[in-house]
Amino acid sequence: MANVQYYDVILKPVITEKSMNIMADKKYTFLVHPEANKAMIKEAVEKMFDGVKVAKVNTMNCEGKTKRRGMTFGKTAKTKKAIVQLTEDSKDIEIFAGL
Template sequence: MSKLKAYDIIRAPIITEKATMASEANQVIFKVARSATKPEIKAAVEQLFNVKVKAVNTIVRKGKLKAFKGIVARQGEVKKAIVTLEEGHSIDVTTGL
């Protein structure tokens, strides 16, 4: 897998209070491409961060209707990946790539 394809699969890390709590369990949460599969996500994370991935779980958050200044619009669907790392491996998402 080329490095460009890996960057297309892994869009951004998700840094929230819940994601910070998951990091204590050696997990990192990423926003990923909608068409990405679990093996592709695993390969991309291993290539970009030089870590060993134990498991990948995915979630698709359905789009919602939101109103902003009286204009109602639909947010798009977002796919998230919860990546569990092997013992001894870690990713610091606050530093960036």
């Protein structure tokens, strides 16, 4: 893997109705770098947000959707999502506060 720093691992939070519902269980969903592994995601979350301890990380690779423009077909980019579960004594992540 080509020298990915911890601030390059997490691309953006995923804000959907389902991801908002699981925040009550201290689970947060992020769009991450496609080549990041679970250890890198855990380290990035703990470094980026103060007072946060990660219990476990679940990842999923999402295939690109097939799109059509006229008679030509193409695919959108592949993505990778991570669901990060925090420990019980951990602080909440502030970027999701007020949503």
